[in-house]
Amino acid sequence: MKQNGEVRIGFYICHCGTNIAGVIDVDRVRDYAASLPGVAVARDYKYMCSDPGQDLLRQDIAEHGLNRIVVASCSPLLHEKTFRGAAEDGGLNPYFVQMVNIREHGSWVHEDGEYMTGKAMDMSRAAILRVQVHEALERKRVPINPAVLVVGGGIAGIHAALTMADAGKHVYLVEREATIGGHMAQFDKTFPTLDCAACILTPKMTAVKAHPNITLWTYSEIDKTEGFIGNYTVTVKRKPRYVREDLCVGCMECIEACVYKSAKIPDAFNMGLSKRKPVYIPFPQAVPPVPVLDPENCLHLKNGTCKDFCVEACGDRDAIDFTQEAEYIDIDVGTIVLATGFDTFDPARIPYYGYGKYPNVYTSLELERLVNASGPTGGDVRLPDGRIPERVAIVHCVGSRDEHYQRWCSRVCCMYSLKLAHLVKEKTGGEVYNFYIDMRAPGKSMEEFYNRVSTEGVHLVRGRVADIAPESLEPPSNGRIGRVVVQAEDTLIGRIRKIPVDMVILSVGMQPQEDAENIRRMFNISCSTGGFFLERHPKLAPVSTFTDGVFLAGTCQGPKDIPDTVAQAGAAASEALALIDRGHYELEPNTAYVLEEQCSGCKSCIQQCPYTAISFDAEKSKASINEALCKGCGTCVASCPSASIRQHLFEDEEIFREIHGLLAYA
Amino acid sequence: MNMQQPNSGEDAAWRPRIVAFFCNWCTYTAADLAGVSRMKYAPNTRIVRVMCSGRIDPQFVLDAFRHGADGVLIGGCHPGDCHYSEGNYKALRRYHLLRRLLADMGVAEQRFRLEWISASEGDKVKSVIDQMVAQLQELGPLDLPGRRADWDAELGENGEDDLTAGIAAEAAEEVSHV
Numbered sequence: 001m002k003q004n005g006e007v008r009i010g011f012y013i014c015h016c017g018t019n020i021a022g023v024i025d026v027d028r029v030r031d032y033a034a035s036l037p038g039v040a041v042a043r044d045y046k047y048m049c050s051d052p053g054q055d056l057l058r059q060d061i062a063e064h065g066l067n068r069i070v071v072a073s074c075s076p077l078l079h080e081k082t083f084r085g086a087a088e089d090g091g092l093n094p095y096f097v098q099m100v101n102i103r104e105h106g107s108w109v110h111e112d113g114e115y116m117t118g119k120a121m122d123m124s125r126a127a128i129l130r131v132q133v134h135e136a137l138e139r140k141r142v143p144i145n146p147a148v149l150v151v152g153g154g155i156a157g158i159h160a161a162l163t164m165a166d167a168g169k170h171v172y173l174v175e176r177e178a179t180i181g182g183h184m185a186q187f188d189k190t191f192p193t194l195d196c197a198a199c200i201l202t203p204k205m206t207a208v209k210a211h212p213n214i215t216l217w218t219y220s221e222i223d224k225t226e227g228f229i230g231n232y233t234v235t236v237k238r239k240p241r242y243v244r245e246d247l248c249v250g251c252m253e254c255i256e257a258c259v260y261k262s263a264k265i266p267d268a269f270n271m272g273l274s275k276r277k278p279v280y281i282p283f284p285q286a287v288p289p290v291p292v293l294d295p296e297n298c299l300h301l302k303n304g305t306c307k308d309f310c311v312e313a314c315g316d317r318d319a320i321d322f323t324q325e326a327e328y329i330d331i332d333v334g335t336i337v338l339a340t341g342f343d344t345f346d347p348a349r350i351p352y353y354g355y356g357k358y359p360n361v362y363t364s365l366e367l368e369r370l371v372n373a374s375g376p377t378g379g380d381v382r383l384p385d386g387r388i389p390e391r392v393a394i395v396h397c398v399g400s401r402d403e404h405y406q407r408w409c410s411r412v413c414c415m416y417s418l419k420l421a422h423l424v425k426e427k428t429g430g431e432v433y434n435f436y437i438d439m440r441a442p443g444k445s446m447e448e449f450y451n452r453v454s455t456e457g458v459h460l461v462r463g464r465v466a467d468i469a470p471e472s473l474e475p476p477s478n479g480r481i482g483r484v485v486v487q488a489e490d491t492l493i494g495r496i497r498k499i500p501v502d503m504v505i506l507s508v509g510m511q512p513q514e515d516a517e518n519i520r521r522m523f524n525i526s527c528s529t530g531g532f533f534l535e536r537h538p539k540l541a542p543v544s545t546f547t548d549g550v551f552l553a554g555t556c557q558g559p560k561d562i563p564d565t566v567a568q569a570g571a572a573a574s575e576a577l578a579l580i581d582r583g584h585y586e587l588e589p590n591t592a593y594v595l596e597e598q599c600s601g602c603k604s605c606i607q608q609c610p611y612t613a614i615s616f617d618a619e620k621s622k623a624s625i626n627e628a629l630c631k632g633c634g635t636c637v638a639s640c641p642s643a644s645i646r647q648h649l650f651e652d653e654e655i656f657r658e659i660h661g662l663l664a665y666a
Numbered sequence: 667m668n669m670q671q672p673n674s675g676e677d678a679a680w681r682p683r684i685v686a687f688f689c690n691w692c693t694y695t696a697a698d699l700a701g702v703s704r705m706k707y708a709p710n711t712r713i714v715r716v717m718c719s720g721r722i723d724p725q726f727v728l729d730a731f732r733h734g735a736d737g738v739l740i741g742g743c744h745p746g747d748c749h750y751s752e753g754n755y756k757a758l759r760r761y762h763l764l765r766r767l768l769a770d771m772g773v774a775e776q777r778f779r780l781e782w783i784s785a786s787e788g789d790k791v792k793s794v795i796d797q798m799v800a801q802l803q804e805l806g807p808l809d810l811p812g813r814r815a816d817w818d819a820e821l822g823e824n825g826e827d828d829l830t831a832g833i834a835a836e837a838a839e840e841v842s843h844v
Binding site for chain 1: 706
């Protein structure tokens with residue numbers, strides 16, 4: 001590797017107050033660096049990242065003709081940009097800067113000052129040797145396509161989409177179900193205000209439908225994603241509903257007319273507590289108000305023969321189309337917001353709670369449908385045998401805070417359990433028992449809501465439910481559903497309580513969607529423990545990810561309530577907008593490149609690249625790298641048997657020098 | 667000439683030196699986290715930053731040993747979570763092959779280690795390094811540069827011994843007859 005003329009290195013060791021200087025003898029390291037060949041200037045300074053510190057760099061570049069800079073200070077992850085910027089201001093290519101991490105990897109973790117001073121000298125020498133063979137590099141600027149993709153049409157996706165559409169950007173909102181609204185559409189009243197969920201959600205849903213800047217694709221999924229920040233090409237699969245969206249007017253007469261006189265198929269929106277016909281709409285306020293035909297149950301689609309009363313009812317509109325097929329559409333977007341939501345914990349995994357075994361044990365989501373006026377019982381809390389329960393138990397923390405299932409606290413369950421307690425008490429007038437471990441009421445007005453519910457006569461028992469079993473082995477003779485006994489230690493009075501109840505509600509926790517792993521890998525997103533999508537930084541960057549241009553909103557990132565979900569969706573939208581408004585993004589120039597003369601055409605590298613950035617040029621019989629697709633991982637570089645693939649910024653020669661420098665004896 | 671590794675007791679001032687190759691997104695970040703949290707651990711590692719564990723050429727590992735490292739540690743993202751999708755799997759493959767090669771060369775297996783350390787696992791950085799240093803302290807120095815110097819001396823000035831000189835002479839004769 002050639003050295004461009006005489007190399008003149010400026011070496012700077014930062015005291016960082018006493019963070020570094022308190023452990024390392026900075027003077028000795030500075031003097032050692034000064035003694036190494038190629039070092040023209042060696043200085044120490046209290047705070048290199050400060051303005052005067054950076055000025056030092058700029059002045060020395062000018063006065064001493066420096067063409068390389070080494071800064072021994074904190075982590076490059078913190079200040080690499082700062083010092084590169086300072087060098088650039090001083091007229092030097094920013095990639096002639098190398099940092100030495102003697103703080104996070106040095107003075108902060110080692111107490112032996114003498115040893116650490118020696119190690120700092122080794123590390124400095126390594127950087128000095130390395131930086132000599134650095135080359136000038138240019139950052140590539142890519143434009144940002146102003147169109148945005150929002151994946152998921154729950155409250156998070158809806159809010160993010162509306163925010164960005166209002167800013168004038170074109171938004172594609174892709175939702176897997178036949179309607180937007182997500183889980184929030186299933187809730188009855190929401191805590192702490194007891195707002196009706198549908199009442200506050202449906203106006204936003206309608207706004208999405210009506211917005212000129214939003215392309216709403218329901219009953220659609222993401223098939224694959226390619227590209228990079230500012231330039232993503234996403235393939236969307238539009239599943240066939242067998243109804244033409246552009247022709248349907250939402251009269252629902254097809255549903256009325258269907259040959260199935262009564263509904264037979266379990267209704268997923270009502271958690272299986274009611275039935276629907278093969279032609280259906282998820283709920284009355286669905287957006288878009290276009291029915292779906294279920295190919296597994298619709299006689300025409302399944303068997304090919306049906307009297308087709310639906311088509312007759314549709315009449316002139318002629319919106320039903322049995323020949324519809326899945327459509328794959330490619331869209332170009334610059335940024336993506338993932339708002340794919342959550343799933344609830346399946347309490348059947350805890351056998352001693354009796355879910356699925358006893359017909360009067362429900363999940364909280366099922367109860368939301370029961371208490372909802374548009375649910376299967378018209379808003380009445382009824383047992384499967386039709387009776388109103390006299391005693392109801394609500395079990396907190398089902399599947400949560402448990403090393404056998406989910407370690408985390410799902411954040412919303414205490415609050416919704418209190419809400420359900422309030423609603424059930426109001427509707428049934430019966431006794432309600434909430435069994436909890438701790439009462440968690442974080443957030444505005446939440447504690448006040450808890451206080452309110454606790455004055456309404458709801459029994460709050462502090463004890464984790466250990467067992468739910470039938471009261472009697474003999475079922476009651478008159479067709480009634482037998483009671484179950486809920487057993488828990490009431491820790492506040494130190495006694496075990498066994499309370500027979502007519503109905504049990506299991507407050508299940510939140511978990512990632514079943515296919516969250518597939519979804520996140522399509523967008524190259526990592527996950528944290530539990531499987532929720534990983535944010536770039538838990539405190540300072542909660543909506544961005546390590547994949548530039550992809551943002552997170554809502555419960556896919558972690559359990560949270562509706563206020564926090566909406567806040568996060570707004571944050572994701574604003575970060576995406578910031579990127580779009582800037583108009584461009586600068587890529588780190590650490591891409592790989594092929595030395596054509598040396599490439600033997602062995603093709604070892606081709607399959608190594610997960611971004612298909614390497615292709616084989618059959619004419620020349622050489623590998624060829626598309627710089628725009630290359631993300632700079634270096635995997636192909638390490639795989640090339642003839643070292644014909646190199647990587648900018650991480651050249652073999654640079655790394656070898658670093659290794660030698662680290663190991664040579666001072 | 668001493669082909670055996672020196673006993674750690676003979677050279678009491680000796681401390682193992684480990685070269686660590688950490689991937690930028692996970693392990694390097696985890697080491698930073700350990701620093702920010704002020705965790706204290708053995709100071710014997712010298713970290714080389716790469717963007718992905720997939721960048722690690724087996725030659726880097728061999729080069730490190732050749733220049734005096736007593737141990738080499740590779741740190742990457744957990745399988746499935748590589749920032750670049752699959753680079754860590756490639757690193758894993760190379761690690762397994764290289765491990766066998768090093769074993770054949772007589773390098774103790776504790777000297778070459780691969781660990782998956784995610785960005786939030788600062789404590790794992792500490793525990794892995796502390797453990798590896800303790801193991802190497804007991805094993806003693808590898809000192810390949812010293813051993814090479816010994817071998818060079820044994821092979822004589824030309825770098826040949828009697829056997830290879832004989833073979834070279836025979837080969838030269840054959841060629842001259844062609």
